[in-house]
Amino acid sequence: MARAQQIVIVGNGEIEPGLAPVIDAADLVIRFNECRSFGAGGTRTDVVAVCNTGRPPLMMLSSPEWRASQPVNDCREIWSVRDPEKFRELRPALMATHPELADxxxxxxxxxxxxxxxxxxxxxxxxxxxHEAVDAALVPFDPGDYVVPSSGMVVVASILAQAEEAGDAVALTGFSHEGWDGHPFAAERRLVDSYIAAGRLSRLPQTNFISPPEGA
Structure with a gap:
């Protein structure tokens, strides 16, 4: 039987000092887009999860610096967080309600x-x-009108669905739940807190499920 993994999902928000060795001791570390957490939030990067529609991927793909960056170079996998067919279907309604989001x-x-x-x-x-499961899970937390869930929330949901079956432990750090008003960040925070209360998820450094190697 495979050993349960220790997984850390590292957002691009502020990382508390001293967490880098804790993050790097994980079995799987996931970062996002430009990996702004890299350095203060450790250097291990197994997966870079990217927004694959709109301006962010255009900027990343057009950037020699992003393509050659250490976290992108080090990672084994790149995950596109948005299903292309889902976003093709969203376009007509979005153009009617948010014409400023043409791209x-x-x-x-x-x-x-x-x-x-x-x-x-x-x-x-x-x-x-x-994505659709996240939309449904957000309903009890009063998300209000929003465009789409954040990339971080989609990745959390995807990882939890796999981790629970495998018995993996999952922790978050660098998630401020703030940013673009097209994401329902307040509701996402409450949803994440409900997962933590249920024992499905934890936040660093409030959890000690990972210990850095001796001497680190």
Missing amino acids: FCDDYTDALAAFANDAGKTHAVIDRSV
Whole structure:
């Protein structure tokens, strides 16, 4: 039987001092987009989860610095967090309600897959069912009107679905639950807190499920 993994999902928000060795001691570390947590939040990077529609992927793919960055170079996998078909279906309604987001659903999944392949990395797309499950899970937490869940929330939901079956332990850090008003951050915070209360998830440094190696 495979040993349960210790997984840390590292957002791009503030990281408390001293957590770098704790994060790097995990079995699996997931970062996001430009990996702004890299350094203060450790250096281990197994997965870079990226927004694959709209302006962020265009900026990343157009940036030699991003392509050559250490976390992107080090990672084994690149995950596209948005299902292309889901976002093609969202476009007409979104154009009616948010015409300023004309390029929001522009899809760069194939370009990210090609980049990953050229770099010898695995590319995966998180299934639309995860996005839709997050939408449903947010309802009791009064999300109000929003465009889509955040990439971080989609990744958390995807990891939890797999981790519970495998018996893996999952922790978060660098999640401020603040940012673009098209994401329902207040409701996402309450949803994450409910997962923590249920024992499905924890936050660093409030959990000690990982200990840094002796001498670190």
